[in-house]
Amino acid sequence: MQKVVKQEHIHIRKMDMSDVPFVYHHETKVFHQRIEEKALYQEIIENNLSRYFIALIEGKRVAYIGGWVPKPNAEIMTIYVKEEYRKQHIGHLLLSYIIEELKKDEVESITLEVRPSNTAAITLYRSFGFLDVAVRKEYYQDKEDALLMYLLIGGHK
């Protein structure tokens, strides 16, 4: 059932180790990622190039976003909003948040891959100005293509 959210109740912060099981659950169950929890922990907590943020409502985890920063470009690796909280601009808020953080990191541009069938995500990315730049043929395990999208943010000095 859809939960109605007041924007002022959404709190976004950098992920810490307590968030890893939540992300692990969704990355493996929803995205069918084949990854060990320990490897995900290393990726989120120990990798200096990673930027992962979590959104909470009244202390409850509802969404997250994660990226990787091989400067001057960054890559959005994942974004997820729990189903009952979707279409209330939490995805938009998380993407805005990470873009501001990446600007502080002096990142110049962001890329990401998305399934062409994922209208919700593509519409969200386009609303930020992400452009379609290439198609990666049979990129996903089930052989669906990936659309490569690009956004110039010019966060350099």
Ligand SMILES: CC(C)(COP(=O)(O)OP(=O)(O)OC[C@H]1O[C@@H](n2cnc3c(N)ncnc32)[C@H](O)[C@@H]1OP(=O)(O)O)[C@@H](O)C(=O)NCCC(=O)NCCS
């Ligand atoms: C993609 C996803 C993160 C969007 O999160 P969300 O919080 O529901 O998105 P928002 O409410 O911030 O939407 C922002 C804009 O995106 C677009 N959008 C979002 N969901 C949409 C949908 N189902 N259909 C069409 N457009 C959609 C709209 O333009 C929306 O703005 P509007 O409501 O003012 O029209 C969410 O659907 C999700 O977690 N999906 C499953 C995981 C996933 O596919 N991640 C992307 C992997 S590349």
